[in-house]
Every structure is written in structure tokens, then in C-alpha cells.
Amino acid sequence: MEETEETLAELVESNFLKCSSCCHDYQSPRLLPCLHSLCEECIQKLPRQTSSIADDQKSSENLPNGNVIERFSCPVCVSSISLPEGGGGTFQSNAFLQDLCQLYKYKHDKDRKCDYCTFAGKTVDAVSLCLNCHDDMCGDCQEAHHKTKITRNHQVVPYEQIRNGLYDQDIREHQSLKCEEHENNSLTSFCTDCEALLCPKCQTPEHGGHNVVDLDNALPKYSKQIKGLISSIKTRLPSIQNYCEFLEKYAENLDQTKQQLLTDTQTQADSLHSMIDECKNKLQQEIKETCETEMDQAKDKLKNLQVASGSLHNNAYFLNQLMAHGKPEEVLAMHREITTRLTQLIKMQLDGLTSKLRIGFLPGASTEQNLQTLFGKLSNDMVPIGKSESTQLAGDELKITSMLPNVKNTAEFLLAFDSEGTDENRDIWPTGMSVTKKDNIVIVDRDNKKIKIFDSVGKLLKEFTGENDNKIGIPFDVTVLENDTVAVTDYEQENIKVFTQDGNHVLTISGFFKHPRGITTNSKGEILVVDCRQQRITVHDPRSGNLIKTIEAEDQKGNKVLVDPYYISTTHEDNILVTDTAAPNIKVFNMEGRYIAEYGTYGIKEQQILQPFGICVDEYGYIFVADNQNHRIHLLNPDGKLNKFLLTKSNSIWHPMAVNISKKGFFMVSEALGKIRLYKYL
Incomplete structure (x- = not known):
């Protein structure tokens, strides 16, 4: 918070008098609890959030009957602001900004009319301003103003010089707050017991026995208090600035980390794809070799059996014909060989398979949790500020089981x-x-x-x-x-x-x-x-x-x-x-x-x-x-x-x-x- 070097004239001509919501000159500026100010109408236009709160909650907020509170966000600091009296009241007027806006109007309004002539039903351009009455006057009314006993000593100044900034301080000295209860009475004193501004009519028995002092005597205590708080804020600003720089660097590092993690996860995915493809190729090669070896063996067995079957058919056909048409001597001449061969065939064991290949594929568990375990997961614990980024909260972090049961899509x-x-x-x-x-x-x-x-x-x-x-x-x-x-x-x-x-x-x-x-x-x-x-x-x-x-x-x-x-x-x-x-x-x-x-x-x-x-x-x-x-x-x-x-x-x-x-x-x-x-x- 730098010491201001702006003059009053510079301040009045700056954006200091612009509402942060509508970006125009303040119209009836109101002071929010966050110390930012908005036009009264702008406050009414801000979006509201309404909430209902149970009896045992937020008891310190002094909510109205019904426990309903309206809030809006300050457009400057995004603070959540509760509307006074459950939305029915208004915020305190910012008298300082209101008076500066009035000074700005005195200097810039080109079409000001004489208040007295207007009251008489005439429209005459104003050429001067009475700083005591705050009335606009034409030349004739100015002369008359100087001739009355009550107003002859009033300070009346020409608008031409006001617009040139010659009377900024004089105008400020003549500005005063008016009492809301007693119209046109200036607030001239301060009750330190009630911490309230008073006009002469306000000093009733209600403040009897209270310490009521004039404004000049009341100001030092509160001025010292506010200046002390401002000084405390100033001492915090360097650390806030340092923290802003830290957050900027932190955000920059996060962006770099994001890019690196995206690259790492893509690399991991590519690596897993490669390993999966390699595993697939090995399994498919093993499937081919195993099945083809068994198929070759089965084919050899089949071929041998087919040859044997053909031979047996030939033998049977020959022997049937021999027994049907052969002479006794022909049968007896070959009976030894026939008997031996048939005995062999009867006792012959088939050269078949002793075992059968049973092959199948057992897929691994492909649940989302198992896949995450295989692929990897992010380690994004919130490490307390000031600790090394490599410090691990060993034993303290929330642990995830690698094999969690699946949750139903719909309970x-x-x-x-x-x-x-x-x-x-x-x-x-x-x-x-x-x-x-x-x-x-x-x-x-x-x-x-x-x-x-x-x-x-x-x-x-x-x-x-x-x-x-x-x-x-x-x-x-x-x-x-x-x-x-x-x-x-x-x-x-x-x-x-x-x-x-x-x-x-x-x-x-x-x-x-x-x-x-x-x-x-x-x-x-x-x-x-x-x-x-x-x-x-x-x-x-x-x-x-x-x-x-x-x-x-x-x-x-x-x-x-x-x-x-x-x-x-x-x-x-x-x-x-x-x-x-x-x-x-x-x-x-x-x-x-x-x-x-x-x-x-x-x-x-x-x-x-x-x-x-x-x-x-x-x-x-x-x-x-x-x-x-x-x-x-x-x-x-x-x-x-x-x-x-x-x-x-x-x-x-x-x-x-x-x-x-x-x-x-x-x-x-x-x-x-x-x-x-x-x-x-x-």
C-alpha cells in the first residue's frame, strides 16, 4: 500500500469515483462490509443466493425469522456479502465518495440552473455557487444573496473558477453530513459511548450522561486506531506480494508438471501397449506351435490307421474269396500264414493317442482397479507448504487397496x-x-x-x-x-x-x-x-x-x-x-x-x-x-x-x-x- 501522492484535484478526476460494477460515476454509493463501494442500484442488480439454515447452525449470524439469508458476491473481491436485515435493509452510505462525486459535478456539470429562479418558475443559467448554502445562483440572485443579513457573509464563488479547480478545498471544507432524523441539521458532535454522530437536536436525554464531544476532539482516537491498522496492513503487504509471486511460480510449475505427467502417462500407455502386443504375439505363437505339433501327430496317426484299415479290408476280401472259391489244397497250403496273420490282427493294439491336448486362454482380471494398478496412479497428496516436495507422508496418507470391489453403476x-x-x-x-x-x-x-x-x-x-x-x-x-x-x-x-x-x-x-x-x-x-x-x-x-x-x-x-x-x-x-x-x-x-x-x-x-x-x-x-x-x-x-x-x-x-x-x-x-x-x- 503506497503512500498516495495524488492531490484532491487528481483524485476527483481519477477512476476513484467510478463504480466497479457499472463503471460509471457513483450514484448513491454504499459501503459494503468488505470496504468496497457500489452504487445502491448496482447492489440491487447483483445476483442473489438464498439459503435456509437450521436452528442450530450459524447461530452467530443473528438471522431473521425463518432463518433465510440472502447473499451476493462483491464484484471486486468476490467476498460473500449478507444483505442487511435479511435483504430488506440497505448498506451505509459512503459519505466520502458521495461528497467527492458532488465536487466532481460542480466542476463538470455544464448546464446548472439557478435554484432560486427555478423555485420562482424561471429557468436561468447558474454562474456561481454559495458554498455555505450549496445553492446555484444566477448573477441577479447572487447580488440579492449578498444583500440579506443572514447570507451577506456567505462565500459565493464563480463556476468558471470552480471548473478550473480553484475552490476544491473550499468546497470540501463546506461539505458536511446531514442528520437522517432531523432534516437539514448537520452532524456536529460524536457520542463516544454509543459511537454515533449527532446533530444538535439528537442530543436528547437518550445520550444523557454520555461523553459527547465535538468532531475535532473525537477524531484523534479513531484516526490513530485506523492509521495503526493501515500500518499493520502495510507490514503484511510484502509477504502477500511474496506469496503472490510464489503462487505464480507454483502455477507455472504445475503447468510444467502437467505437461510432463501427460508425456509420462502417454509413454507408460505406449509401453504397456508394446508389452501387451509382445505378450499377445508370444501367446499366439505358442498357440500355433502347440496346436500344429499336436495336429501333425494326429495326422500321422490317422495316416497309419488309414493304411492299416486298407490292408485289413484287402485281407478280409482275399480271405472271403478264398473261403468261397478256393480248393481245399489251396486253403490248407496257406492256412499257417493265414492263421498267424489273423491271430496277430486279433491281438493288435491300435496305435492311437494316449492323451488329448486341452488348450484354452485364461484372461487376466481386467477390472478398472486392476488396470489402474498395472498402469499406475497419480500421487497427488497435499504436501504441507515448506516441506520438500519429495517428502512422503509415510504411514499417514490415505491408502488405496489394489483390489477394490466394483461399485454398482446404480445403487x-x-x-x-x-x-x-x-x-x-x-x-x-x-x-x-x-x-x-x-x-x-x-x-x-x-x-x-x-x-x-x-x-x-x-x-x-x-x-x-x-x-x-x-x-x-x-x-x-x-x-x-x-x-x-x-x-x-x-x-x-x-x-x-x-x-x-x-x-x-x-x-x-x-x-x-x-x-x-x-x-x-x-x-x-x-x-x-x-x-x-x-x-x-x-x-x-x-x-x-x-x-x-x-x-x-x-x-x-x-x-x-x-x-x-x-x-x-x-x-x-x-x-x-x-x-x-x-x-x-x-x-x-x-x-x-x-x-x-x-x-x-x-x-x-x-x-x-x-x-x-x-x-x-x-x-x-x-x-x-x-x-x-x-x-x-x-x-x-x-x-x-x-x-x-x-x-x-x-x-x-x-x-x-x-x-x-x-x-x-x-x-x-x-x-x-x-x-x-x-x-x-x-
């Missing part, structure tokens, strides 16, 4: 049921879901403050709310522990309650939470809880509830990475997955607390999520994520890459909330208002 719908209980007067809000060892489904009904247990086909088996001191306040999520008890997060009472499946209280874990939401277990059976207010994860002993460790969920620089976390799950390697409404939407930590991976940005496209809710992992490492506002389920490979959308709105999925896998390997999802759906996905 097969099995059944659906409504998770209704008894004596309920509020809509069902099934925020949590887990599965018992018997494949019974445990549901948290947040708004009815119940835990409900259904069998695998949707029959209600049990419901409970706790009793006396152990009564459930506002539950959110649930997990089934190794001993088949049920652990529930209660963010109203800031604790975890453990019950048997009959509803008997076993244990309360408290003193560690401010707003516990998601809950799960790891491979050791330890309880993991994500706290959205403290933005951290705690790990507890399932028997005593004692704290084992706290995971602060920080990056390498010590910055909190969790913003508004909801649900939590673990992988088979005990990596921790947390869904977060702030992008990236899924944060991954190891059990030592190191931030190792992330997934998802904010939006509606692939690998984008509008509001991530439930998350779970199946026995093969597939990861399932509920995208509540996009009405879909993301299916991720174990390495965190999007495999497909398992379910979307076209599959009748509506505002999915909690997700889980049954003991039989079926995928389960709860929907807003209580519907539970089961699918077969493998």
Missing part, C-alpha cells in the same frame, strides 16, 4: 421407512445414526430429544429420552460402543451420555465440551468427539470417559483448520475424517493430531459440496459423504478421490443427513423429516 434400493416414534409433537430430525451388533439401527431424533432403535426392516424396538439428571437435552449424534452400549452427544448439556439399548444410563462424560456434535470410535474402541465451538477433537476412554488426548486440529503454523465441524468418522488406519461447512469440506488428521489431507470445495460441481453432513467408511475403505444441500452422496476411493455420486436427487435422495454401513454391508442414509433409506452398492 440398488432395498427399503425405506419413517423413523417415527410415539407421542411426538415435532418434526423428526434424524441427525445421528449408528448400527448395533445385531444390525439394529439407532437413530438420534434431535427435535423430539429421543434415541430410537429399529430393527433392520424398520420396526420400532425401543425409544428412550433418559430420566431425571440423565435426561437428554438436545442430542445430535450417536455411536455404538464395543460393549453394544450407545453413546450420544448432547450439546445443550455439553456432555456425552452412554446408555444401554434398553435406555438405562451407564455413564456421563462432561467437563470437556462446549458444543459436541459428531461422535465415533476408532479401532481401539476409543470414543472420538468433535466440538464445533472449541473447534477440536477429544479422545476418551470408553469405560471411564477419561480424556486420553486432545487434537487441536491445527495446521503446521498452528492455525485452526476446523471452522464449523459437524460429523466425524475414522478409517481402518485410524485416520480421522471430519466434515466441515467451510471449504475444504473434509479435513483429515492422524491420531497424533497432524493435519494430513483435505477434500472438497464449496459449490455444486464435482468434488464440491454445499453443506457436508454425515460421513462413514466401509470395510474396504470407501468413504461416503452426505451433501445435504446438493441432495447427493459422494463416494470417495480410500485415497480421497471422487469415485462417483452414489446417490443424487434423481434417486429420490432429499437433504441427506447421517450415513452409516450396516453389518450386512448395506449403505444407510437418514433424510430431513425422518426417512431412512437402505441401498446395496456393491
Whole structure:
């Protein structure tokens, strides 16, 4: 941020007075929370995004009734701006820009008319301006203005000199803000208690006893504060510039990497094609040689047998004729040779085949996963900035199994049921879901403050709310522990309650939470809880509830990475997955607390999520994520890459909330208002 060297005249003639949206001079400029200004009309024309937010979400935003908030993006910095009072209000006027625009008009409007003559029904060109009254005057009215007792000492200046810039500072000195409540009264003082500008009529008993000072005395404190903040910004600018240069270099390196990877993958494909062709040629040559050798042997056998057959036919024909027409002495003369030959033929063994060639082709497994294993895959883990690019997150990265089972192109719908209980007067809000060892489904009904247990086909088996001191306040999520008890997060009472499946209280874990939401277990059976207010994860002993460790969920620089976390799950390697409404939407930590991976940005496209809710992992490492506002389920490979959308709105999925896998390997999802759906996905 360089020190400005522009004069007031230069500033007024620059693009400083141009609206970033319409690119014209500001018309009623309004100051946005990001400190950029737009015309009031331009703000109204910007596209809106409207969202509905549940009672327990975004509670700090002070939303209007109905929990509906309108937003738009600033065209300068793309910041998401919430409309005041749910879209019905307006932003604060930028008085500084408004006054500079007025100065610009004084200097450039060629067709200004005398205000007094206009009031009298005449149209006369203005030749001067009263800086005190801000009135345009013709020559006659100017003379009259100088003759009245009230206005004779007013500073009246000619427009010809105004247009030449001779009175810029004088005009600025005479500009003042007017009170919105008391028309035409200038704001002359400042209440430091209310931090509000006041006109003389505003100083009512409402400000009695408050410290009200004039503007000159009020300015130093706030001027010093603002200048200090500007100074702090200046100290950050070099590092921001350096980071911009880093990002430019990073993008350039990524482009080079892209080209190299494209070349490498093409080379690999060509190499595999060559090897496949070579393997094919060898197999085909072997097929030819083996079959032709066997065919030659069979042909030799056939030829020999055909010769023998012909010989036998000749022998039989000769002997038949001999016996029919031969004389006794002729038969007896040859009987020895005939008997010997016929005896040989009777005892002769055929020179046939002792074995038969059985040849076939057994194709290798050609699944997509096997092909990817053979071809290779990208290693695109997010390496923390500052580490060597060659540093590997050995043991921490999400691992992909080389032989994953194939997922159905379309998940097969099995059944659906409504998770209704008894004596309920509020809509069902099934925020949590887990599965018992018997494949019974445990549901948290947040708004009815119940835990409900259904069998695998949707029959209600049990419901409970706790009793006396152990009564459930506002539950959110649930997990089934190794001993088949049920652990529930209660963010109203800031604790975890453990019950048997009959509803008997076993244990309360408290003193560690401010707003516990998601809950799960790891491979050791330890309880993991994500706290959205403290933005951290705690790990507890399932028997005593004692704290084992706290995971602060920080990056390498010590910055909190969790913003508004909801649900939590673990992988088979005990990596921790947390869904977060702030992008990236899924944060991954190891059990030592190191931030190792992330997934998802904010939006509606692939690998984008509008509001991530439930998350779970199946026995093969597939990861399932509920995208509540996009009405879909993301299916991720174990390495965190999007495999497909398992379910979307076209599959009748509506505002999915909690997700889980049954003991039989079926995928389960709860929907807003209580519907539970089961699918077969493998």
C-alpha cells in the first residue's frame, strides 16, 4: 500500500469515483462490509443466493425469522456479502465518495440552473455557487444573496473558477453530513459511548450522561486506531506480494508438471501397449506351435490307421474269396500264414493317442482397479507448504487397496421407512445414526430429544429420552460402543451420555465440551468427539470417559483448520475424517493430531459440496459423504478421490443427513423429516 501522492484535484478526476460494477460515476454509493463501494442500484442488480439454515447452525449470524439469508458476491473481491436485515435493509452510505462525486459535478456539470429562479418558475443559467448554502445562483440572485443579513457573509464563488479547480478545498471544507432524523441539521458532535454522530437536536436525554464531544476532539482516537491498522496492513503487504509471486511460480510449475505427467502417462500407455502386443504375439505363437505339433501327430496317426484299415479290408476280401472259391489244397497250403496273420490282427493294439491336448486362454482380471494398478496412479497428496516436495507422508496418507470391489453403476434400493416414534409433537430430525451388533439401527431424533432403535426392516424396538439428571437435552449424534452400549452427544448439556439399548444410563462424560456434535470410535474402541465451538477433537476412554488426548486440529503454523465441524468418522488406519461447512469440506488428521489431507470445495460441481453432513467408511475403505444441500452422496476411493455420486436427487435422495454401513454391508442414509433409506452398492 503506497503512500498516495495524488492531490484532491487528481483524485476527483481519477477512476476513484467510478463504480466497479457499472463503471460509471457513483450514484448513491454504499459501503459494503468488505470496504468496497457500489452504487445502491448496482447492489440491487447483483445476483442473489438464498439459503435456509437450521436452528442450530450459524447461530452467530443473528438471522431473521425463518432463518433465510440472502447473499451476493462483491464484484471486486468476490467476498460473500449478507444483505442487511435479511435483504430488506440497505448498506451505509459512503459519505466520502458521495461528497467527492458532488465536487466532481460542480466542476463538470455544464448546464446548472439557478435554484432560486427555478423555485420562482424561471429557468436561468447558474454562474456561481454559495458554498455555505450549496445553492446555484444566477448573477441577479447572487447580488440579492449578498444583500440579506443572514447570507451577506456567505462565500459565493464563480463556476468558471470552480471548473478550473480553484475552490476544491473550499468546497470540501463546506461539505458536511446531514442528520437522517432531523432534516437539514448537520452532524456536529460524536457520542463516544454509543459511537454515533449527532446533530444538535439528537442530543436528547437518550445520550444523557454520555461523553459527547465535538468532531475535532473525537477524531484523534479513531484516526490513530485506523492509521495503526493501515500500518499493520502495510507490514503484511510484502509477504502477500511474496506469496503472490510464489503462487505464480507454483502455477507455472504445475503447468510444467502437467505437461510432463501427460508425456509420462502417454509413454507408460505406449509401453504397456508394446508389452501387451509382445505378450499377445508370444501367446499366439505358442498357440500355433502347440496346436500344429499336436495336429501333425494326429495326422500321422490317422495316416497309419488309414493304411492299416486298407490292408485289413484287402485281407478280409482275399480271405472271403478264398473261403468261397478256393480248393481245399489251396486253403490248407496257406492256412499257417493265414492263421498267424489273423491271430496277430486279433491281438493288435491300435496305435492311437494316449492323451488329448486341452488348450484354452485364461484372461487376466481386467477390472478398472486392476488396470489402474498395472498402469499406475497419480500421487497427488497435499504436501504441507515448506516441506520438500519429495517428502512422503509415510504411514499417514490415505491408502488405496489394489483390489477394490466394483461399485454398482446404480445403487440398488432395498427399503425405506419413517423413523417415527410415539407421542411426538415435532418434526423428526434424524441427525445421528449408528448400527448395533445385531444390525439394529439407532437413530438420534434431535427435535423430539429421543434415541430410537429399529430393527433392520424398520420396526420400532425401543425409544428412550433418559430420566431425571440423565435426561437428554438436545442430542445430535450417536455411536455404538464395543460393549453394544450407545453413546450420544448432547450439546445443550455439553456432555456425552452412554446408555444401554434398553435406555438405562451407564455413564456421563462432561467437563470437556462446549458444543459436541459428531461422535465415533476408532479401532481401539476409543470414543472420538468433535466440538464445533472449541473447534477440536477429544479422545476418551470408553469405560471411564477419561480424556486420553486432545487434537487441536491445527495446521503446521498452528492455525485452526476446523471452522464449523459437524460429523466425524475414522478409517481402518485410524485416520480421522471430519466434515466441515467451510471449504475444504473434509479435513483429515492422524491420531497424533497432524493435519494430513483435505477434500472438497464449496459449490455444486464435482468434488464440491454445499453443506457436508454425515460421513462413514466401509470395510474396504470407501468413504461416503452426505451433501445435504446438493441432495447427493459422494463416494470417495480410500485415497480421497471422487469415485462417483452414489446417490443424487434423481434417486429420490432429499437433504441427506447421517450415513452409516450396516453389518450386512448395506449403505444407510437418514433424510430431513425422518426417512431412512437402505441401498446395496456393491
